Amino acid sequence: MHNFKDIHIGQLIEQRAKEMATDPVRMCAFLKCTEEDIENTYRSKSLDSALLLRWSKLLEYDFFRIYSHHLILYAPPTSSLSTTERAKKTPALPEFRKNIYTIEIIEFILEQIKSGTKTRQEVIKEYRIPKTTLYKWIIKYRKEEQD
Known part of the structure; x- marks a missing residue:
């Protein structure tokens, strides 16, 4: 399980490159850089988005x-505007209809409940996960563990 709180993107890139056994020569050609630049990337906590x-x-x-x-x-x-006020404004950036809950996110949240780190109510409040969604996850993943 990955710790999503403290991200060191260089280490994650290095891990993925090793998993894929990517040839350093290919990396340098694709990225138009030197092997030293690649090593610097691996040590970087953050990177330019491009x-x-x-x-x-x-x-x-x-x-x-x-x-x-x-x-x-x-x-x-968080919202400083009411739902009605937000609906009247047209945002310049695209709005996404819902959060992306991947299996890693779901497992992380359910592990917090299972270990007692957070209660169900704390998860609902802190992560703004609908109560019905959380309970569906609990039922679904408890059933999968039993199978």
Whole structure:
């Protein structure tokens, strides 16, 4: 299980490159860099988004999703405007209809409940997960554990 709170993107890129056994010569050609630049990337806690996009393509992995998970878990959206006021404004950026709950996010949340780190109510309040969604996860994944 990955810790989504403290992200060191360079280490994650290095891990993925090793898993895929990616040839350093191919990496250098694709990224238009030197092997020293690659080593510097592995030591970097953060990267420029254009470079991260190239790494995502090269290693066939969505590294941006790690940051999305962080936002879902540690920075739930807050609203200073009422729903009616927000509906009247047309945003310049695209709005996403719902959060992305991947299996990793679901497992992380259910593990917090199972270990007693958080109660169901704390999870609902802190992560803004609908009560029905959380209870469906609990039933579904408890059933899968028993099978």
